[in-house]
Amino acid sequence: MNAVTRRLPATVDQLPEAQAFLKSWVEQAGLDPRLGGRLALALEEVFVNVCHYAYPPGQPGEIELRIAPSAERFVLDVLDDGQPFDPANLPEPDLAATLEQRTVGGLGWFLVRQMVTELSCRREQGRNLVSLIMCQPTDEDERAPDAARG
Amino acid sequence: MEIEITLQDGIHVLKVSGQLDALSGADYEQGVNRLVAEGARRLVLDFGPLVYISSAGLRALLNTSKPLMAQGGALVYVNLQPSVREVFEMTGLLSLFKVCDSLPEAITLVQTP
Numbered sequence: 723m724n725a726v727t728r729r730l731p732a733t734v735d736q737l738p739e740a741q742a743f744l745k746s747w748v749e750q751a752g753l754d755p756r757l758g759g760r761l762a763l764a765l766e767e768v769f770v771n772v773c774h775y776a777y778p779p780g781q782p783g784e785i786e787l788r789i790a791p792s793a794e795r796f797v798l799d800v801l802d803d804g805q806p807f808d809p810a811n812l813p814e815p816d817l818a819a820t821l822e823q824r825t826v827g828g829l830g831w832f833l834v835r836q837m838v839t840e841l842s843c844r845r846e847q848g849r850n851l852v853s854l855i856m857c858q859p860t861d862e863d864e865r866a867p868d869a870a871r872g
Numbered sequence: 873m874e875i876e877i878t879l880q881d882g883i884h885v886l887k888v889s890g891q892l893d894a895l896s897g898a899d900y901e902q903g904v905n906r907l908v909a910e911g912a913r914r915l916v917l918d919f920g921p922l923v924y925i926s927s928a929g930l931r932a933l934l935n936t937s938k939p940l941m942a943q944g945g946a947l948v949y950v951n952l953q954p955s956v957r958e959v960f961e962m963t964g965l966l967s968l969f970k971v972c973d974s975l976p977e978a979i980t981l982v983q984t985p
Contacts, residue, residue: 763959824968829930
């Protein structure tokens, strides 16, 4: 199936719109709802990150969602025109820290990497492109958690 | 996200439903912290009807658990749905927080020093 796109203002209050758009295509593609839920979580993390960091304060931009719906390999691209960003540079959260030591940040990109089968971040024609890819596990390959690590 | 508060055996039981995300995290923090400010020290968070949690939701849990525990309070999470439990597990919160599978068990656990 061809890719479908949706453009939204890059503001957190648009998150329900973004997730509804994803959900409708998850259903149409016949993707396992459990995997659709994981993709929805990854989408929130990426979406909110763009809203908070991509554009200068007071100059809100746009987010484009591009979906190639397929039950076998569902691709959700999130594009923005903001400043270049690479999550590979972010430190990993310390998951062994005690409650007192736990910092409140750093978990978002960690969760994105855990949730999807493949994650890629690159520049495309002067824009940031985050690709979230969810593959339906086959019988032989129940699940490969390490494949999600970027 | 909605929070329904009941008092059972002197314990505040908060039933949390819907989604705990970037939009509702602040409301959750406000709701729980208001109870603590009013003097509640033992809380049971019934997540049975909670269908979704993101990092913003986890942040709200950390921002409410830490101050309560620093004041000698106790807090137990109960009835996590598989998708919420998975996020707890991945982020190490399952071993950081008290988590159990039934309300009576939670009420006993929250009173255990």
